[in-house]
Amino acid sequence: MSGPTGGLRVSQSSVRGEGAPAHAPGGIPGAASGTPGTVPGPRGPRRLRGPVRPAGRRGRRVLRGIAIALSVIVLATAGAGYLYYRHLNGNIRTDALNLGDHKLGGSRPNAFGQTPLNILLIGSDARDDVKNQELGGAKDTFGGTPLADVQMLLHVSADRSNMSVVSMPRDTLLKLPKCTGTDGKTYEATQGRRPVNESLGRGGPGCTVATWQELTGIPIDHFMMIDFKGVVAMADAIGGVPVCVKQNVYSRNHEGKGSGLKLAKGTHPIKGIQALQWLRTRYGFEDGSDIGRAHAQHMYMNSMARQFRQNAKLSNPLKLHSLAEAATKAMVVDPGLDRIDLLYDLSVELKKVPTGRITMTTMPWVGSTSWSGKVEPSTADAQKLFTMVRDDVPLDGKPPAKATAAATTPPPADPAAPAAEIPVMVRNATSGKDHGEARVRGRASDVVALLTGKGFTKAKADTEGAAEDTTVIRYATADQAGDAQAVATALGLPASAVQRSTDVSGVTLFVGKDWREGDKPAPPAPTPSKAPDTARPLNGDDDGACMDIQPGFTW
Known part of the structure; x- marks a missing residue:
């Protein structure tokens, strides 16, 4: 296989000890390639048609593009060698895709037989081992029930012309669905609203998927999850990602709470622990809320996407190996992504989208009247955003790309009986x-x-x-x-x-x-043609984005 691949990397987390769990997003795919990929189908992912290299050649050649993409963010590793194929497969951990009772059958193909792709990126604040504990958080949270403190839905259009990312604030209140874990333990649906980040502790990431699916009606094909140590390891392996602050910033308040991020005014490349600090920072950005943190994460992800495009070729074997090791050890994925070749095929699909057609958004919200400091989905604008994603409408207001000649008309639907x-x-x-x-x-x-x-x-x-x-x-x-x-x-x-x-x-x-009455449903409102302003859309080519700093957190 030839041609460099980029990757989608995202990762987030939070420190409950701060009262602000961490987050950490990452990058997005690199340059174009004609390598076949996979698309979701009613019976799971299916491989797109195209040439397949015989397995015997894998040990003799370094691929420039094993992408290991996302998980709340995750990253794509541009180019690990198939020499490590079995070893890397052994690093990947899996969990059930959907633990809820309500399971949709998959996205509908468009008129040309092309199918959208929906992936939920989850950032866990788990502090269940020494490495994660060393990276922050109050000791009373060590070994506790993990929270899904970063949740982003990544939607790739059916024609692969555009990509939409929708973040949900961790403090969003929802009624959580009934979930049954792989161990057989059942968590009944909540009677009232609970913070959405608690969904992860109700059997695993499959319950977070079920929660999103019930709220949005969007079929979710895959999930990818990452924790603190994975964010740091992958950020180190990648190099640096440029970020910008409008003033000097130090994320630490008088009580000692904050991520510890300290940057001078201007643009700086960040990596490793400093990248984790950026992605976790709440105190110091904008109004000090989780909403500002999500905006900073979107800037980071877009910047990483541009970095992959500008540096599409990674030729250092040690860096490639480090990147592949970090990514595969950091992730938990659903069974549909449990092998390197499946992740590679996924990366091929992701990198088809140009950065100028990537739109980052935050779910429109309103402050909760029943729980101080929490938010709820904005009834009108949140549903507009979900409808656009569900109907495969680009969030940037631009029309989808014209179908290529290679697109084929889908077979006719099963004929109806009388x-x-x-x-x-x-x-x-x-x-x-x-x-x-x-x-x-x-x-x-x-x-x-x-x-x-x-x-x-x-x-x-x-x-x-x-x-x-x-x-x-x-x-x-x-x-x-x-x-x-x-x-x-x-x-x-x-x-x-x-x-x-x-x-x-x-x-x-x-x-x-x-x-509720009459011989037909009320006509649906027309599908919006552009994401509402309340979603704070950010374009992937916007390299001038810079974070506002919260008063009192400058130096």
């Missing part, structure tokens, strides 16, 4: 996900009558309730896809309302909050 032969279960989900309104009594039966009048004589009302903001049709197996689409067409629902899901056994219509 309407009278399609069993349809109808559930009343009219309360909405926030349960802000009581369900409309008898609504499932009303819609069954409507379906029966359209020829779906096997439609039945389900006694089990549900909660959905918008009406959706879910189906379980590929041979039910055409039947589900036939129901949507009969009701005038868009194709995006049809989803494959393991939550159902057959075609199931969830009558949502948007259809």
